[in-house]
Amino acid sequence: MKLLVSCLLLGFIAFASQAQSKLTIRGVVKDTTNNPLDYTSVLLLSPKDSALVTYTLTNEDGEFQFKNVERQPLLIKATYMGYLPVQKELVLPETGDLDVDEIQLMPILQELYEVVVKAAKAPLMMRGDTLEYDASKFKVPPGATLEELLRKLPGIQIDKDGNIVAQGEQVQKVTVDGRRFFGGNTKMATQNLNAESVSKLQLYDDKSEQSKLTGVEDGVKEKTLNVELKEDARKGGFGKLSAALGTDGRWTANASFNKFDKVNQFSVIGYGNNVNQSGLSWDDLQEFKGSGAFQFGDTGDFGFNGRGGSNYISFSGGDNEESFEIPFNNLNSGYSNNQAIGVNYNYLKDKKDFNSNYFFSRSDQSMESFNSRTNFLQDNTSFTSTDQSSQNNMAGHHRVNLRFQNELDSANTITINVKGRLSSLNTYLASHQELIRSSTEQSQMDRNNSSDKWSGAFQGTAIYRHKFKKNGRNFAASISDTYSKADQNGVQKSVVDLMNSTDPNTYFRNLDQLNQALSGANLIKSSLLFVEPIKKIFFWETFYNFSQSQSETNRQVYDVESSDTQELNPDLSRFFENTITYNRFGSSIRYANKGSNLSLGLAASNYQLNGQFSVLKDSEILGRVNKSYLNFTPNLTYSKTMKGNKRLSAGYNMGVNPPSISDLQPYKDISNPLYIREGNPDLEPQVSHSFNTGYSMYDPISFINLRVSFNSTFYQNQVVQNQTIDPETFVTTYKAGNVSGGQRFNPYLGFGFPIVKTKASAYLYANPSYTKSLALINSVETETQTNGNNFGLNLNLTPLEWFSLYTGSSFRLSKTKYEQNPSRNQDIINWSAYSNMNIKFPKDFYLDVKFNYNRYKNESFGFDQEVPILNAFVYKLLGKAKKWEVRLSAYDVFKQNQTISQYAGQNYVSSGRIETLSRYFLLGVTYNMRGVEVKNRR
Amino acid sequence: MKLKYLKILILVLISTGLKAQNIVGEVEYRYRIFYDKIYSSLPHITEQEKDRIQLTWSNPEGYSTRMKLQFWPEKSIYTFGEPYEVRSYSWQVKDYLIQNNLEDQTYLKYMDQMGKTYIVRDSLNAPKWRVMNEIRDILGHMCMKAVAEDSLKGQKITAWFASDIPIPTGPEEQFGLPGLILAYDINDGMLIVEAEKITFGEPEEIISLPKRMRGREVSGTEYHDIARKFIQTSIESRRAWMWEIRY
Numbered sequence A: 001m002k003l004l005v006s007c008l009l010l011g012f013i014a015f016a017s018q019a020q021s022k023l024t025i026r027g028v029v030k031d032t033t034n035n036p037l038d039y040t041s042v043l044l045l046s047p048k049d050s051a052l053v054t055y056t057l058t059n060e061d062g063e064f065q066f067k068n069v070e071r072q073p074l075l076i077k078a079t080y081m082g083y084l085p086v087q088k089e090l091v092l093p094e095t096g097d098l099d100v101d102e103i104q105l106m107p108i109l110q111e112l113y114e115v116v117v118k119a120a121k122a123p124l125m126m127r128g129d130t131l132e133y134d135a136s137k138f139k140v141p142p143g144a145t146l147e148e149l150l151r152k153l154p155g156i157q158i159d160k161d162g163n164i165v166a167q168g169e170q171v172q173k174v175t176v177d178g179r180r181f182f183g184g185n186t187k188m189a190t191q192n193l194n195a196e197s198v199s200k201l202q203l204y205d206d207k208s209e210q211s212k213l214t215g216v217e218d219g220v221k222e223k224t225l226n227v228e229l230k231e232d233a234r235k236g237g238f239g240k241l242s243a244a245l246g247t248d249g250r251w252t253a254n255a256s257f258n259k260f261d262k263v264n265q266f267s268v269i270g271y272g273n274n275v276n277q278s279g280l281s282w283d284d285l286q287e288f289k290g291s292g293a294f295q296f297g298d299t300g301d302f303g304f305n306g307r308g309g310s311n312y313i314s315f316s317g318g319d320n321e322e323s324f325e326i327p328f329n330n331l332n333s334g335y336s337n338n339q340a341i342g343v344n345y346n347y348l349k350d351k352k353d354f355n356s357n358y359f360f361s362r363s364d365q366s367m368e369s370f371n372s373r374t375n376f377l378q379d380n381t382s383f384t385s386t387d388q389s390s391q392n393n394m395a396g397h398h399r400v401n402l403r404f405q406n407e408l409d410s411a412n413t414i415t416i417n418v419k420g421r422l423s424s425l426n427t428y429l430a431s432h433q434e435l436i437r438s439s440t441e442q443s444q445m446d447r448n449n450s451s452d453k454w455s456g457a458f459q460g461t462a463i464y465r466h467k468f469k470k471n472g473r474n475f476a477a478s479i480s481d482t483y484s485k486a487d488q489n490g491v492q493k494s495v496v497d498l499m500n501s502t503d504p505n506t507y508f509r510n511l512d513q514l515n516q517a518l519s520g521a522n523l524i525k526s527s528l529l530f531v532e533p534i535k536k537i538f539f540w541e542t543f544y545n546f547s548q549s550q551s552e553t554n555r556q557v558y559d560v561e562s563s564d565t566q567e568l569n570p571d572l573s574r575f576f577e578n579t580i581t582y583n584r585f586g587s588s589i590r591y592a593n594k595g596s597n598l599s600l601g602l603a604a605s606n607y608q609l610n611g612q613f614s615v616l617k618d619s620e621i622l623g624r625v626n627k628s629y630l631n632f633t634p635n636l637t638y639s640k641t642m643k644g645n646k647r648l649s650a651g652y653n654m655g656v657n658p659p660s661i662s663d664l665q666p667y668k669d670i671s672n673p674l675y676i677r678e679g680n681p682d683l684e685p686q687v688s689h690s691f692n693t694g695y696s697m698y699d700p701i702s703f704i705n706l707r708v709s710f711n712s713t714f715y716q717n718q719v720v721q722n723q724t725i726d727p728e729t730f731v732t733t734y735k736a737g738n739v740s741g742g743q744r745f746n747p748y749l750g751f752g753f754p755i756v757k758t759k760a761s762a763y764l765y766a767n768p769s770y771t772k773s774l775a776l777i778n779s780v781e782t783e784t785q786t787n788g789n790n791f792g793l794n795l796n797l798t799p800l801e802w803f804s805l806y807t808g809s810s811f812r813l814s815k816t817k818y819e820q821n822p823s824r825n826q827d828i829i830n831w832s833a834y835s836n837m838n839i840k841f842p843k844d845f846y847l848d849v850k851f852n853y854n855r856y857k858n859e860s861f862g863f864d865q866e867v868p869i870l871n872a873f874v875y876k877l878l879g880k881a882k883k884w885e886v887r888l889s890a891y892d893v894f895k896q897n898q899t900i901s902q903y904a905g906q907n908y909v910s911s912g913r914i915e916t917l918s919r920y921f922l923l924g925v926t927y928n929m930r931g932v933e934v935k936n937r938r
Numbered sequence B: 001m002k003l004k005y006l007k008i009l010i011l012v013l014i015s016t017g018l019k020a021q022n023i024v025g026e027v028e029y030r031y032r033i034f035y036d037k038i039y040s041s042l043p044h045i046t047e048q049e050k051d052r053i054q055l056t057w058s059n060p061e062g063y064s065t066r067m068k069l070q071f072w073p074e075k076s077i078y079t080f081g082e083p084y085e086v087r088s089y090s091w092q093v094k095d096y097l098i099q100n101n102l103e104d105q106t107y108l109k110y111m112d113q114m115g116k117t118y119i120v121r122d123s124l125n126a127p128k129w130r131v132m133n134e135i136r137d138i139l140g141h142m143c144m145k146a147v148a149e150d151s152l153k154g155q156k157i158t159a160w161f162a163s164d165i166p167i168p169t170g171p172e173e174q175f176g177l178p179g180l181i182l183a184y185d186i187n188d189g190m191l192i193v194e195a196e197k198i199t200f201g202e203p204e205e206i207i208s209l210p211k212r213m214r215g216r217e218v219s220g221t222e223y224h225d226i227a228r229k230f231i232q233t234s235i236e237s238r239r240a241w242m243w244e245i246r247y
Helices: A002-021 A110-119 A146-152 A186-192 A209-214 A282-292 B002-016 B035-040 B047-057 B220-236
Strands: A023-031 A041-045 A052-057 A063-069 A074-079 A086-090 A103-107 A124-127 A130-133 A156-158 A164-166 A173-176 A198-207 A221-229 A236-246 A251-260 A264-273 A335-349 A352-376 A382-407 A412-436 A442-467 A474-497 A511-534 A538-562 A565-568 A574-593 A596-614 A621-642 A646-657 A675-678 A686-699 A704-716 A718-725 A732-739 A743-756 A760-766 A769-777 A780-800 A803-818 A826-841 A845-858 A863-878 A884-891 A898-904 A908-915 A920-928 B025-033 B063-071 B075-080 B096-101 B106-113 B116-123 B130-138 B141-150 B155-162 B180-186 B191-200 B216-219
Touching: A023 A041, A023 A074, A041 A063, A041 B130, A052 A063, A074 A103, A086 A103, A110 A124, A110 A130, A110 B130, A130 A198, A146 A156, A146 A186, A164 A221, A173 A186, A236 A884, A236 B047, A251 A282, A251 A920, A251 B047, A264 A282, A282 A335, A282 A352, A282 B047, A574 A621, A686 A718, A732 A769, A826 A898, A845 A898, A845 A908, A863 A898, B035 B047, B106 B220, B116 B220, B130 B155, B130 B180, B141 B180, B216 B220
Parallel strands: A023 A103, A173 A221, A675 A732, A718 A769, B116 B216
Antiparallel strands: A023 A063, A041 A052, A041 A074, A074 A086, A124 A130, A124 B130, A156 A164, A198 A221, A236 A251, A236 A920, A251 A264, A264 A335, A335 A352, A352 A382, A352 A908, A382 A412, A412 A442, A442 A474, A474 A511, A511 A538, A538 A565, A538 A574, A574 A596, A596 A621, A621 A646, A646 A686, A686 A704, A704 A743, A718 A732, A743 A760, A743 A769, A760 A780, A769 A780, A780 A803, A803 A826, A826 A845, A845 A863, A863 A884, A884 A920, A898 A908, B025 B063, B025 B191, B063 B075, B075 B096, B096 B106, B106 B116, B130 B141, B141 B155, B155 B180, B180 B191
């Protein structure tokens, strides 16, 4: 109680003393002609930081009044449209109120206001008596000099001799960033400085040089123009260089350099190694391509997807021959020697966007592999073939990518893409094959194949997009052409070991052949799209697609009878000429509003397949294909994005895939005598009905995320390869056929949650799968069902700033059931675990340990292989800016590396193993102009 | 104390308002955000990553959204405007509505932030504005420069207010200057909000609050705490908080 009273008392005293210190400030605002200015804002500011204390407006007589203002140092400021704001310090009386002297506002020089503030939108800054503004806001042509800029500025003239006259007086000197420029020669400065590099201009009266030197005020003022130059922002460059040497002659080296500004981006990159890296890292690829790194939607295909499967952008980085793309994140199997070099240049100006690059990569790979395949026969017996081979592949790829996009105006955009590639491939294969029928019946063959191939391709795409005046009405058209050519020459030799063979010539054959293949293809595509909005939430889309591919293959096989006689083999030599024409017209109605999207569409598509073949180009035609298929394909997609980062989606898609011409051609392909292919002219196109649903959510506060999806596909007239196996010779004959009833189900469930927020999190997932496939095997319909059971768990631990551990495991059990032959059912297990640990020690020492464990198991064959790989890296950053790094790397410490594959097919099981580069150590140095990046967190 | 001043000011405005037509109207703002610059400024981004961002996905034009502010002497309402481009795909438009009641100095924010809908009510508490000696023209209005700091989001705010539109409000969460804020900028160009069109007089279609506002009711201080914690954990776990909180 006592306390309360004293508090109240204290409060009263405080209030009383405060009341005493309050005052009223009054005044009047007028213009230079003594007219009162009403409706003028008057502000009281704190002089130490210009903080706003309070404000008011003047009345009709230009009067203002602030009541109950605290007695403290104050600035008064008045501002009125078209007048220069006035600011002055108030001198407060010890007691009583304050009547401020009349505040007079000066109109802003009309020319200055109109030209600088309004037209050029340059803020005008008042610094005491001088006015300063941002001259860079004035538009001048590129390359213009400062003089040209000055001519545009109000109150400044340039006389015929090039002298600057400002406010009627000649400018005596020009300074740049406050420093005198070229001995005070004003013309020198104005005629040489680039207007684009100027940021600010200040015009003021400076003391004379004389008085500056002597320190004696002589009253002489010199009109001075100070030019402030722009900081070269957005300009940069960086380079990285890294090299390492190791045990067993292992080495690796990378170098890259980038230079860029607002308009130009230039980069070069190169690498070389014998440690199987045959592509750029993802980060290096981005840096190399610059603004061209993320350019999607350049294919020019419009309308909903109609070929089955889903539309997605795939990120595969392999260095494969058919691809125009620069390889990345690619690790070879076996042993390889790799080199690459690339140059990229981008030009970005206004609405023009140009990207270009050239990339050359080559790889010399040698591989020792062992493959085994067990085929099941009708009568519950089986035979196994094994293949031990040694391969040498030498590949070189030149790739050029050009992209130009120009937004002609707000309504029209064109995009042009040009891609080219040129590849050479030399392969050499030596293999030893064995056929094991039983422990007593075996045969063997040794093969020697080699081939040289040249191939090249060119692709040009142009896309035009137009936006109509009516918002939402759009038109787009695209045209593209892809031309490719390949020339291959090869030698095939095989020698059969007769010693242990019962009937060698049926399965293995002696061969000595030369083959030549010349192939060419041209694909022309065009698409049109028109979108009409209806009431902003409905859209009517209409599209048309056309494509025609023409291809020609000329393959000639010669039997080498003796060293100088070669005879054309008419059974193996073929000339094909095929044309596929595709037309599709479709329309859909789309509803798009508040996160809900529903689209309902229908398209009519027509495939025309025409082909013919003969032994040689102009010889008698042995077979023709003339097929035309018409299909109507409906399409439905729905998605809803909801509050709280939740998303729901569902869809139905009907895909139509025409059979390939080679499956239609009525002839036997016996180029591989063990696997004969036979065409089927009665094939119908494969129709797939795909249903997909999905739900995802993410809560940014709790970090909980959930993903559920279910995709299923049902096949009608699925094109499958029916097989007939000769029980005596084991020769398999494939003949394409249509079968209905194939199915595929892919559910997915994923759940991520934090264990300790920001320190530990977990992600659990399960994606079982079910596939039912049907095929005729020896004229019996065989059903194969594969149940995939895949579960996994990932744990991310980042408990401390200097420690992180990412670990996880996945288990996959593939159960393959053969309806007609249950004793052959297969259980294939793939079990894997990984663990990445990063530790940061004091003094910029780091340790990364990566452990990967894989186990491959198939009990029915007693196959059980473990591959534990341990990699460890110790590195230290050096220098103040951490531009240097020294790194010791140990790869595959347990010397266990090999590449394993397992597969259970319709009537066979296969497994493969490739000997791959194992244990080695590297010691290396890295220099990065930007400072070495440490990636210890994901 | 300040409240009293403002009340007087509003009274003055209403009485002198007959002369001034500039006290009721609608402003369309272009909200331009530069995610590349914002992302580059996050503490865990290395120099090399900054270069990579600038090279690969920098967008000198920024991403634009049209916003709309309606104002009267006693209140202002701010929300999304008509989209610039009618698109045949609709991403979810989150709710974002701010109502400033200038008469009783309170605000109401109805917004989807951090994955939830919040209804925030509290009294208006103007930041410490510092008025600078610089003027600029926006759509024919002479605007004066003022700067402030937002310690929560680590932002330097540069605002331009028109003293001839004497309504102390503005776009987004900016208010409290002796005139309508016609433009503001965060951290020298990470976000630029600028008036594109001003129409004086009673707006044709007044922005209405949703009939049923569902969300978590919190006070300004509570919301501030939630946001502060969120930003802190985001920075600790190296996530970009501005995907979830309006910058």
